[in-house]
Amino acid sequence: MTSPNKNVHGNARVYDDAFVSVNAHVSGNAHVSGNASVYGDAFVYGNASVSGNAHVSGNASVYGNARVSGNAHVYGNARVYGDAFVSVDSVVKTPQGCFFAYFPARTGTYGLTLTKTLRGTTRFVWGCREGDDLRQYFKENPDYGNLSKAPLAFLEAFELANRD
Numbered sequence: 001m002t003s004p005n006k007n008v009h010g011n012a013r014v015y016d017d018a019f020v021s022v023n024a025h026v027s028g029n030a031h032v033s034g035n036a037s038v039y040g041d042a043f044v045y046g047n048a049s050v051s052g053n054a055h056v057s058g059n060a061s062v063y064g065n066a067r068v069s070g071n072a073h074v075y076g077n078a079r080v081y082g083d084a085f086v087s088v089d090s091v092v093k094t095p096q097g098c099f100f101a102y103f104p105a106r107t108g109t110y111g112l113t114l115t116k117t118l119r120g121t122t123r124f125v126w127g128c129r130e131g132d133d134l135r136q137y138f139k140e141n142p143d144y145g146n147l148s149k150a151p152l153a154f155l156e157a158f159e160l161a162n163r164d
Contacts (some may be wrong), residue, residue, distance in 0.1 A: 024056075028063075036068075040075075048080075060092075061094075072115075074098075083111045085125045090115035096161040105152050106144065112151050114158040122159065126151070 004071040007020070009027040014020050018032040020041035028045045032038055036050040040057040044050055048062045051069045056062055058075040066084045074080055076093040085098035090096045092115055110127035114134075117123050121132040131137055134155050138148040 018026075018050075022081065022086075030062075031144045044074075054086075084110070086113065086115050087116045087125065087130065088123060090123050091118055092116070093164075099158045099161075101154055103154070104147055106147065113155065114155060116162060122155065122162075 003124060007025045008014055012028060012030045014024045015033045017031045017035050019037040020026055020032060024038040024040060024042045024097060026032055026038060026044045030044045031049045032044060034051045034053065036052060036054045037112050038044050038050060038056045038126060041058045042063040046063040048064060048066045048106060050056055052060060054068045054070060054072045056068060056074045060076060061079040062068055062074060062080045063082050064081040065130060066080045066082060068074055068086045070088045072086045072088065072090040074086060074092045077095060078092040078097050079095050080086055080092060080098045082100050085099055086098060090112045097116060102111055105127060113125040115123045117132065119122045123132055124130060124134040129137065134151065138144055138152065
């Protein structure tokens with residue numbers, strides 16, 4: 001169910017039991033679906049999608065081709081953009097709370113998204129793989145060899161930027 005006074009523009013769609021509050025904005029080709037909610041002064045635009053039980057609130061923005069799903073929560077002054085994929089129980093509350101970049105992999109170039117979780121772990125989405133320990137993933141997949149160096153350096157930068 002959507003708010004009757006929502007700010008939905010362009011080809012944006014809000015459906016299922018999704019909710020968009022009066023001050024939130026959804027525009028472009030963005031989609032909000034499932035039980036997801038967008039509220040506060042949040043923006044979802046471009047080709048972005050918010051689905052499942054995800055929440056986007058405060059002054060947060062989700063844009064580009066970014067996806068927020070599962071029980072993820074993006075809030076505060078957070079920005080999730082590009083091809084980032086924020087999922088499961090990820091929590092993004094600051095602009096540095098979501099890192100996304102492309103890296104060479106064994107069979108092409110993969111996007112890598114890094115976020116914190118409610119449990120305090122660092123969640124990764126690497127191509128079609130995801131989990132809570134990127135270092136362990138590379139240990140279990142030694143055939144990445146030198147290809148793991150740049151993503152692991154990226155992980156270190158993320159951890160440094162998100163020290164509590």
